[in-house]
Amino acid sequence: MLAMDCNFRARNRDNKSKDETSPMLGDGMAYMVPEEDYQAFTKNNQHDQEMSTCSKFGAMILANLKKGRGYRTTGVGGVFCSRHGFWWPNSVGTLVKGERYCTIDFILASVARRLRSEKLHLSYDIICQYARNLEACLRDVKPDSFIYEGAQKLLNEVHKVYAVPKFHNPGHKELCQQWFNLAFQLFCGQTDGEASERAWAGLNPATTSMREMGAGTMRDTIDFYCGMWNWRKTIGLGPFLFKKLEIALAEAQDHCEIYTGLREVLADEDAGTLQSWMASVIAWENRDEEGRYDGKEAPNPYKPKTKPITLHQARLRSAQAMKTALQNVGTAAASQASEIHTATLDITNFILLGFKIELMKFRVTAERNSNTVLQKAERTERKNELLRHIAMFRKQQQWIMPLVSAGLQELQGKDVDGTGREAEDYDDGDELIASADANDPVLEATEMNLFLPSELPAQLAVQHNHDVLMEEICLRWGGLSDAVVMIRQNLQIKGVVHRFRKGNTRGQRPNTRVRGKQAVIEANLAIAKAAYRLHRERFAALANMLTAEERARHIPSDWESRFQVLEELDCVAIGSKVLIQIEEADIAHARALIAARKGDTSVTGQTHRKVSWLWYTSLDGATLELNDDMRVEFLRCRARAMRWVEEIYHLCYEMVRTPEFTMNKAEWWARKATLEMPGVDGFVRDGMRAYARKQSTMFMRQSDSLKEKFAEPLTEAAQFIKTHGLDGLIHVS
Structure with a gap:
């Protein structure tokens, strides 16, 4: 290796x-x-x-x-x-x-x-x-x-x-x-x-x-x-190997018990599914260099097959549902259904435009004060783009949410974009921006409500904008998944760049270059966090507007545990400590599944460390579902048990070979002490032979010491190997 x-x-x-x-x-x-x-x-x-x-x-x-x-x-x-x-x-x-x-x-x-x-x-x-x-x-x-x-x-x-x-x-x-x-x-x-x-x-x-x-x-x-x-x-090999084997014996015993127990539970639940999972992982582990096993492609079983619903997937699902409805209607109703389909697509695009404006607001708000002329020009262009999108949104809102649009006009005493000018004047958008620059309306634009259903009173949203409300629920759910992915990606990049800077960057110029990259990453991370919090807040508001029957049909029961309130302490760049905590949480979850299935309340599976929910993706709770999450968790549990047993085999072999190596070195030096050295001064020859004998004695003593030190742990390992196989299972004769 x-x-x-x-x-x-x-x-x-x-x-x-x-x-x-x-x-x-x-x-x-x-x-x-x-x-x-x-x-x-x-x-x-x-x-x-x-x-x-x-x-x-x-x-x-x-x-x-x-x-x-x-x-x-x-x-x-x-x-x-x-x-x-x-x-x-x-x-x-x-x-x-x-x-x-x-x-x-x-x-x-x-x-x-x-x-x-x-x-x-x-x-x-x-x-x-x-x-x-x-x-x-x-x-x-x-x-x-x-x-x-x-x-x-x-x-x-x-x-x-x-x-x-x-x-x-x-x-x-x-x-x-x-x-x-x-x-x-x-x-x-x-x-x-x-x-x-x-x-x-x-x-x-x-x-x-x-x-x-x-x-x-x-x-x-x-x-x-x-x-x-x-x-x-x-x-230092003696103490090094001794300590590693001591840890490996304890960990292997623990993980083999977890894997054996979880396998028994799954076999009782659905033996066919378990056999299918095992066949897939064995094929992947024994694949050739081309990724094939027995003439067939061996896919990675540790890769989750199910993916969270993203915004684009939510949009596709909505379009597919409408396509099915169109195929099921008769000829007489085809024209009416086509109009409904067009309206649904317009609603989807309308809400996605609102999401885009929300993201643009975050970007404009997150920008630092401009210093150079170029920076000021770029900032002004982004402000103008935001205002153009808001004007476009208000136009669509006039006919998709007419009651809300009319209320805004009456409340403001002006057209819905808030400028008091006619909508027809905004076709090119340039005059709107030119007049807006005088009073710097960006602060007003970033704080301006779009009045999507999630921002409306429940009665108004449900009675007069129900279709828009249901579509926003679907898209907000996809937005939550997208935001979590964005946060994870930026935290991963943040951790990598930080480790590189700490280990390799020295001097003012390289540090300045890396700090510039870190500033960009921090800005992107702040936008992703703000987007997640907004999506969650709006999704919760929409869920509270639904009836109990609608909530059961459209809102996942575990959504609050899956998408928790995002705290700053949750946004920790992934590193060695976080990886250890993730593995501990996986182990705790496996213990809880076994305990709940066997009715053993003494095994709680609690860990002393709290893992950020951003990184721990397994389902919470102790219910057993043979779904994709359970498959990946079971295979990971198996891999942990197998790796620890393999570690014991490695260490035992190394404990046997290390004393043999040192004894071989002792014999090598002993042969050096008996070599004939013609032409070498007698005093020099005596000194060389004395040094060789000293080295031989030193290595011989080290070999004897290692054999004595390793005797007890090797005996314990031999007892362990009698009942634990390389497959990670406990075999009781």
Whole structure:
């Protein structure tokens, strides 16, 4: 299991030092790749532009904005062991201009020269983009290249499985989150793919000094720090593995009990549905590289099949319902039905125009004070556009809601747009805006009520505008779903950009650039929150206007729990803590389902942490419904149990291999102590042999200590494995 990443803090200034004055003492002999071969491979790809199409991941775009002016290198890229965080030999290379794929290609193929496994789990924070053309790039490697052997292994001998590190995963599109999720991949255990982030911690203390070093000195320093990091990892493997197995045994027991109990409940409820779910997930887990199993396409079972109703879907549903009605009427009534259909479409477009005006109001209100002439001109244009849309809305309101329009005219003593001018004068819209600028009517326009049914008294809305009211209910429901999606997207982007800025951005100019992007994200987030709150407020008002029978037919009973009141504390950018809380909430919900089904009130499934409802999408309550939400939740529960059991298998194997490795090192040093060294001074020879015996003794003692330390936890793990299978189920003989 390997992880790849880049560190933009480890830069090197383009000072007067050259390779001749600052040579590398061991070029390609430790952790850095051979410089000459590396430069020869990357110079032909010096000007390639590789942009990300994954809209929710901004770190690569921000990284490519760094021009690197005044720097010999703009960072370093590396490949690490995903399980333990070790640096591999020839696994580090310098970056010349951002995070370009060709540099990572060379480093990965360099590491692959030493691969002896037939399967490779590869994690990278932009793997969704990187993996697309990896094989095509590797096929272009020339036979005389340093990495040719590694490239051929990756192409022909190694089965590659790609993943996004767990805490980078939420920054990607939903499709990437599902396809490249380590939690859903077989035999990954609890590997999180974030070993690279921890490994950079060993190098970052030296980055300030490395910035001013010569080229060779910088590469020697990286070799030194990588070696130091690996040595610290080696001597700390005992406590590291012991603690991880202790946690894994407790977690695996817990999750296997939950999965086994939930599976039994579902089998009693509907064995056929359960079998269908299991068949789909097994096919997906055993698919080939083309995504097929047994000759058929294997769809991702973790992807929800049902989607929330959006505004466009609500509009389509309304049109389809009217189409069905038209098909069912007779010839005599066809003309009348056609007129009704046209009127319904006009009502839908009328309400959607109102929604657009509401969004435009939020945007105009959220804008900061203008400073430059260009900014003032753009702000004025947006004000004018808002007023044009309001005038258009008032025209349509005259015949769609005539009673409301007449009341407005009588109340204001002027035409419905509030200017006192005739509607016919507004065909071009320019004169309206010209006269409005004198008194700056934008404040009045942003606070002006549109008087949709949700803003009217209940009696007036129900008796005289019932059709418009029912259509607004349908569209408000879609607007709620759209607003939640907008909030989630902006929170995801906000979290990604914040993590990038915290980890990679230093200096006034880069920070100013990133702050500008953060300001845009915050503005979009504020608009999305305002839109959600307005949609919810108006939907609640409309629901209260309906009769009990209409409410039961048109309003979901759980709408208040599904779309809760939005507090500022709910709008937290997703990160490691939020991800942990989401998983805890999923586990708690599974416990509650099992407890309710079995009548066990002692299992409450409560968690000590409150998860924002924005991120926790499962249905609340303890009722069991074999719907799409239940399918995804059950499969996630299964994946958690399997990953924890796999983790125990991984750790047991590592606990057996680690003492054997240290004993092998002890024997290797012992052989060094007996080597003949002709021509070496006697005192030097005695010193070398003494050092070799010291190293041999040290590794031998470490091996004995690890065997003694690991004996008890390995015995516990053996007892666990007797009753718990890799399928995540508890098997009682």
